[in-house]
Amino acid sequence: MRVLVNAASDVVRTGLESMLSTAAGISVVGSGIGMEKIASQVEELQPDVVLVETPSEEAMAGLLEFSSRMPTLGIALLADDSDGRKTLEALRWGVRAIMPRNSMTGEIVGAIQAxxxxxVVIHPEATEALLATAPSIEPSAFTKLDQSLTPREVEILSLMAEGLGNKEIAWRLSISGHTVKFHVASIFSKLHAATRTEAVTIGLRRGLIMI
Structure with missing residues (x-):
């Protein structure tokens, strides 16, 4: 498993590299300080997971925008979050693991593997803080969250990821082409996707399907 490490300071970067160097099945392919060059590092080194320590909101948004072109890239975040708001925002950004900065080696390694x-991994401390924010969330905010795909829609999205067209999907699932078309339209709507490629990319990033 190829891991790219990025931290806010050289001391933390070195510590994380040393920590991961002893973990079985993990290879640190590169590291950096700050987010200025991380996009080029991801493109050059092709990591499976990027471990990031305390990035700014702007920097993380830039990384996620870049990673949208690499749907198999996973991002694990090390950040302290006393009120749960950073955790909630990170999940919205697409971060797959959120752990405290003082997490133990086994916890960080386990999160990377997951x-x-x-x-998706959320540390118990972050979960408690996240739940504490729930009463303060306006009800209207829930209407903005994506609806869950049905099992049939996930199945069709997986076949779309294989490159199958509507007729091929209909034949594979023994359903009508009209039914497939209905499900595809529903998938597009729920994932806010405009094309099949975009829907598959979003599905991969969110862990709905695997290829």
Whole structure:
């Protein structure tokens, strides 16, 4: 598993590299301080997971915009979050793991492995802080969250990821082409996607499907 490390200081960067160097199955392919060059590093080194420590909101947004062109890239974030707001925002950005900066080696390694497997990891401390923010969320905010795909829609999205067209999907699932078209339209609507490629990319990034 290829991991790129990025931290806010040289001391933290060195510590994270040393920590991961002893973990079985993990290879640190590069590291950096600050977010200025991380996009070029990701493009050059092709990591499976990027471990980022305390980035700014602007920097993280830039990384996620870049990573949208690499749907298999997972991002794990090390950041302290006393009120849960950073955790909530990071999840909206697309971060797959959120851990405190003082997490133990085993916790960080486990989070990286989970992210590489397409899972989402939230540390118990972050979960408590996140839940504490729930009462303050306006009800209207929930209407902005994406609706969940049905099992059939996930199945069709997976076949779309294989490059199958509507007729091929209909034949594979023994359903009508009209039904497939209906499900595809629903997938586009729920994922806010305009094309099949965009829908598949979003599905991969969110761990809905795997290829």
């Amino acid at each position: 992210v590489a497997a397409g899972l």
